[in-house]
Amino acid sequence: MNGNPIQAVIFDMDELLVDSRRLWKVAERELCAAAGVEWTPDLAMKYKGMNTVGVVETVLRVTGAPIPREQALALFVKTLVAEFGGEVEAMPGAVELVKKLGGKLPLAVASGSPKQAIDNAMSVLGLRDCFEALVSSDDVPKGKPCPDVFLAAAKALKMNPSRCLVFEDSFNGVRAAKSAGMHCFAVPSAQPEEIKKLADRVYGSLAEVRMEDVLPSL
Numbered sequence: 001m002n003g004n005p006i007q008a009v010i011f012d013m014d015e016l017l018v019d020s021r022r023l024w025k026v027a028e029r030e031l032c033a034a035a036g037v038e039w040t041p042d043l044a045m046k047y048k049g050m051n052t053v054g055v056v057e058t059v060l061r062v063t064g065a066p067i068p069r070e071q072a073l074a075l076f077v078k079t080l081v082a083e084f085g086g087e088v089e090a091m092p093g094a095v096e097l098v099k100k101l102g103g104k105l106p107l108a109v110a111s112g113s114p115k116q117a118i119d120n121a122m123s124v125l126g127l128r129d130c131f132e133a134l135v136s137s138d139d140v141p142k143g144k145p146c147p148d149v150f151l152a153a154a155k156a157l158k159m160n161p162s163r164c165l166v167f168e169d170s171f172n173g174v175r176a177a178k179s180a181g182m183h184c185f186a187v188p189s190a191q192p193e194e195i196k197k198l199a200d201r202v203y204g205s206l207a208e209v210r211m212e213d214v215l216p217s218l
Contacts, residue, residue: 006183006214007163009101010153013111015189016169016206017094018121020113023083031056031076035065048190049172051112051136051143052077077114077138084117088124091187093207095125100211102130110135110153110166112143133157145172147180154180165214167206174198185209 014020025044032039037059047058056073059065065072101107107130111118115136122128133156140148154161166177169189177184178198186199187206196202203209 005163006105006165008106008108008154008157008159008165009214010108010110010150010157010164010166010177010182011098012166012168012170012173013109013113013118013121014169015091016167016187017091017098017109017127018125019089019091020084020121021189023086023088024080026083027076027079028055028059030079031059031072032063034075035059035063035067035072037063037065045190049112049144049170049176051138051149052080052114053138054112054143081114081116081120084113084120088121090125092205093209095127097206097209098127098130101214102127104215106157106159107131108133108135108153108157110137110149112137112149114138144170145175145179147176150177150180150182154182167209168199171195171198185213 011017029039043062046062047055056076109118109131118134118136133153135149135153135156137143137149140152142148150166151161154164161181165183168174168177168184168186171191171194174184174186174195184199185201186195187203188195
């Protein structure tokens with residue numbers, strides 16, 4: 001940790017705290033159908049870890065779909081928020097780790113999902129009160145892999161970025177955390193080899209994270 005104690009923890013949400021791949025895929029397929037293009041895993045990999053604006057702009061740029069950007073974005077956000085209003089499942093170890101860290105360090109969520117979706121998901125999982133800040137990269141100038149959302153979360157927690165630890169699952173998310181000057185632990189959901197080269201630590205799931213990994217003095 002380069003001698004810097006961790007004073008705050010920032011969590012990504014999708015595929016890190018919440019098993020939301022199914023929820024996003026519904027919205028992604030709706031977007032592609034409205035745009036008249038085919039959803040494919042290869043297309044999805046091009047925008048993995050991005051916010052809603054990044055997803056829509058990537059789909060339109062890569063496929064050349066003629067649907068207006070604002071129309072596509074409105075549809076995508078509406079569908080995504082509706083999906084997060086239903087059944088939400090936690091990733092392994094997520095609830096336990098957040099509850100262990102809650103009260104010991106200030107916590108935030110910094111996600112590419114819309115703010116309402118983040119709030120809904122954390123409330124369903126009983127974790128909302130553990131977090132001092134919920135930040136959507138829809139509300140910052142640029143989404144991941146740019147560092148904006150993590151810097152906004154650090155600012156909301158009144159913390160120096162170098163004292164923040166980020167938990168991420170995507171390569172774009174890890175890139176964003178490191179660009180923000182933060183420590184980053186990863187549970188890769190894709191591109192594990194690229195993530196291993198960049199993250200400070202890599203785990204198979206959040207259930208493997210030990211308290212002494214985050215707070216060595218405990």
